[in-house]
Amino acid sequence: MEHDVVVVGGGCVGVSTAYHVASRTDLDVGVVEKEHHLAAHQSGRNSGVLHPGFNYEPGTQKAEFAVEGTRRMKAFCADHGVPCEEVGVVVAARTREEERRLDDLAAQADANGVDATVVDGKRLRELEPEAAGRAALHCPEAASVDAQQYVYALAREARDAGVTVHLDTEVEDLERASGGYRVETDSGTFEAGVVVNAAGLHADRIAHSVGVGEDYRVVPFRGEYYEVRPDRRDLVNSMIYPTPDPELPFLGVHYTRRADGSVIVGPNAVLAFGREAYENTDVDVTDLRDAVGYEGFWRLFASPKMLKVGASELHKSFSKERFATAARKLLPALRTDDLVPSYAGVRAQVVSRDGELVKEPLFVEDANAVHVLNAVSPGLTCSLPFGDHLAERVEALA
Ligand SMILES: Cc1cc2nc3c(=O)[nH]c(=O)nc-3n(C[C@H](O)[C@H](O)[C@H](O)COP(=O)(O)OP(=O)(O)OC[C@H]3O[C@@H](n4cnc5c(N)ncnc54)[C@H](O)[C@@H]3O)c2cc1C
Incomplete structure (x- = not known):
């Protein structure tokens, strides 16, 4: 099979990039996604919050994308019937x-x-x-959106603009070839002029396979949620967040009223023993070996504060009582039995070789490819302007 542009990854970043490339050019675009559904990982397993930008340093790309992304996504959702509630x-x-x-x-x-x-x-x-x-x-201005419906609506737009979506297609190898890349998948070979690597939790591995981004690696952190029992939802009207600690990478446990009216509590941020380890008993030996064999991992956890936070998050993962105690700091009336276990997501937290958590969006252009190494949170909020920006880079390469 052949495409001018192959986008690896059917999450919000990959689909948005594909949509924007197809809308701005005549290039033939294909998205390859290893799962049977789009948005199966981070893009469908998040809090669904449009973060309007008060939490990001002015002048950074993250702030710019979050502000523009919130505005554009609200308009997109309104135009496409995607549930989106401006709850604040x-x-x-x-x-x-x-x-x-x-x-x-x-x-x-x-x-x-x-x-x-x-x-x-x-x-x-x-x-x-x-x-x-x-x-x-x-x-x-903060809003709650149905993230999965959003990605599907965007994919419909992308298909209308000419994009082909190949589900159940896992990229196994990427090789440079004359005129671009040979993309080896478990469903056959794709020839591509340009490759966009938007593979989320696995993007670093695809980049490393062609010698790109070797100073960065994904260290997976699971975020677990509880839901507030329906008859106690009126404890929360909108979203209640703690004041962020500038020294910590993740916000503490918080409350989100979702677009469907349910109220979720979380996420915590537990070191995950696998990149798709959604249960606290899931272990993927290769992923675990990859994380602990990385010097950036040990440098990150050399910080006493990170170690303390890591241990406390692990406790919250194994003890509902501890999770509820943390949640009560913001909402004292919450009772432990108000909480029902819900879903989890895994963040592709990128850590540099020197042990720093990479907080800004990071992509690298190399030989007819754009590798999205860090589609950091609020990646969902940022996905329209980020995909637009990446499409501009693809246009320049093609
Ligand atoms: C718990 C949690 C809460 C969050 N909350 C928010 C929030 O409230 N608001 C917000 O704005 N952001 C939030 N985020 C961040 C946001 O979800 C991510 O930044 C965003 O979804 C990243 O999108 P992506 O397309 O890069 O990655 P993904 O959604 O992970 O997509 C990557 C895709 O690539 C596919 N793939 C991987 N490897 C291969 C391969 N070899 N071959 C083919 N396909 C492959 C995967 O199956 C996946 O579908 C949260 C994230 C988490 C985990």
């Missing part, structure tokens, strides 16, 4: 120190052009009567 978020501050950080977040929001204001405890309780906190940042 409160970021609750429980200490004086956290309260000071809210001012920084408000300044960031302002610089990014996002509507967000610091409110006092009284206003916080008008918005979220059960939330703990002496103050909060209130951002009404």
Whole structure:
């Protein structure tokens, strides 16, 4: 089989890139996805929150993509009947120190052009009567979206623009060939002029197979969710977040009212013993060996703070009581039996060889290929402008 452009990965980044390439050019585009469904991994196993951009440093690509992505995705969902509810978020501050950080977040929001204001405890309780906190940042623009329906709607648009989607097609090897690449899959060989590697949790391996991005590796972190029992959903009106700790890569446990009205609590961030290890008992020996054999992994966990957080997250994974205790910090009225185990997702957390968590989107262009090494959170929110940007790069290479 032959395509001008082969996109590896049917998540939000791959599908968005394919859609944008096909919309801007006459190139023949194929998406290859190893699963039987699109959005089977990160893109369909996340919180589904459109993060409007108050949490990202002004001037960064992440801030730019998040602000534009939120706006574009709301419009896309409205046009395509994808459930998307602008429920808003409160970021609750429980200490004086956290309260000071809210001012920084408000300044960031302002610089990014996002509507967000610091409110006092009284206003916080008008918005979220059960939330703990002496103050909060209130951002009404945050929204909840059905991520899977979004990816499917985008894929329909992509198909209408001429993209072919090959499901159940796993890329096993990538080889440079004259005029582009030979993409070996378990369903046959594809000849491609340009390859876009948007393989999420496996993107580093595909990149490494052609000598790209060897200073980066995915270290998988599972995020587990509980759902609040339907008869207790009224504990939460919108989304309640803790004030982020700038030194930690992941936000603590938080509450999200989803587009279907359910309320989820989580995710935590547990070191996963496999890139698709959705249960805390799942182990993939190859993935585990890959992680622990990586010097970046040991450098990351050489930090006492990371070790402490790692141990505490692991406890929360194995003990519902501990998870509930963490969740009660934001919502004291929550009872342990209000929580019902729900789904999990695994984050493709990219760690550099020197042990740094890579926080910005990262892609590398090399010999007729674009490798998306880090489609970091909020990758769902960013997916339309990010895919558009990647399509521009593909157009330049083709
Ligand atoms: C728990 C969690 C919560 C999150 N919450 C949010 C949120 O609320 N808001 C937000 O904006 N972002 C959120 N994110 C981040 C967001 O989900 C990701 O940034 C985004 O989905 C990444 O998309 P992707 O297309 O790069 O990866 P993926 O969705 O993982 O897609 C990669 C695809 O490539 C396929 N693939 C892999 N290897 C191969 C191969 N060899 N051959 C063929 N196909 C292959 C996979 O099957 C997969 O479908 C969250 C992520 C997680 C895990």
